[in-house]
Amino acid sequence: MSILVVGSVAFDSIKTPFGEVDEVLGGSACYFSTSASFFTDVSLVAVVGEDFPEEHVDFLQSRNIDLAGLQRSSGKTFRWKGRYEYDLNEAHTLETHLNVFESFQPELPENYRDAEYVFLANIDPELQLEVLQQVKNPQLVACDTMNFWIEGKKEALIKTLARVDILAINEAEVRQLADEPNLVKAARIVRDFGPKTLVVKRGEYGVLMFGEGSIFSAPAYPLEEVFDPTGAGDTFAGGFIGYLAATRNFDEHNLRKAIVFGTVMASFTVEKFSLDRLKEIDYAEIEARFRRIKLLTDFADID
Ligand code: AMP
Secondary structure, eight states, X not given: OOEEEEOOOEEEEEEETTEEEEEEEEOHHHHHHHHHTTTSOEEEEEEEXXXXXXXXXXXXXXXXXXXXXXXXXXXXXXXXXXXXXXXXTOOEEEEEEOGGGGGOOOOOOGGGTTOSEEEEOSSOHHHHHHHHHTOSOOSEEEEOOOHHHHHHOHHHHHHHHTXXXXXXXXXXXXXXXXXXXXXXXXXXXXXXXXXXXXXXXXXXXXXXXXXXXXXXXXXOOOOSOOOOOTTHXXXXXXXXXXXXXXXXOOSHHHHHHHHHHHHHHHHHHTTSSTTTTTTTOOHHHHHHHHHHHHHHTOOTTOO
């Protein structure tokens, strides 16, 4: 039932029209694991530098996340700097410093190798594959990536995708990866790379899931205040895969429910910077938003 995740643990510096922060806790693996920890056990694989404060380690541990696979290397922690305009759907990367990730050699602790669920969060696709090769017999492998890796390491990414069951990426990245502007055609091309299920993240417009002969559309949770969209995608994935791992059921009905739990989790993250909002919530609030999203799209029984 435990999920193994590999991804970035980062210091993010972010500017949105509503505020600015410098070197706050971020990274794909942090958002994913914190979100998934509301549903199931999570084991994390990543690297940080000597500058990573104990306070962040304590927080991840307080969420019951297994950190045996979090290496500490000499050097600096990964850093990302980004900015958003009023269109919060598009992140503009200003700086990416891989730092300790450049020489990272993932070595899974023995008890991680039996993981049933694996999430390859956004990180170098070569590292994603190295981690996957050390897992004995995963039941479900899901993956995320971004334009940075599609541009820089497409071949490695396609090799990784051949072993992936579910790919969750942004709309623009689906088009870029497929080299095809039409989303439905692009989804077919990407699914032919390996993942039977493709989840297309569309920011404030929600999510489209392409499966075998079916498409499911889920709206985003309507919020009056969206403060910072950083981490929304990873938090979505944490809720989505977390729910699937907790329920151990991958049929179409349950996949749809999992998509809505992912949507709910992402709606919390965007309300504040960093993981600040996820630090405040409890499971009752998650369930309450789940019920409200259900009502939002329920029209079949209303005359
Ligand atoms: P998202 O959920 O797509 O908004 O992801 C946001 C997180 O991705 C930020 O916290 C960044 O630290 C992290 N990030 C940005 N660029 C990269 C990259 N090239 N590789 C891995 N993680 C990244």
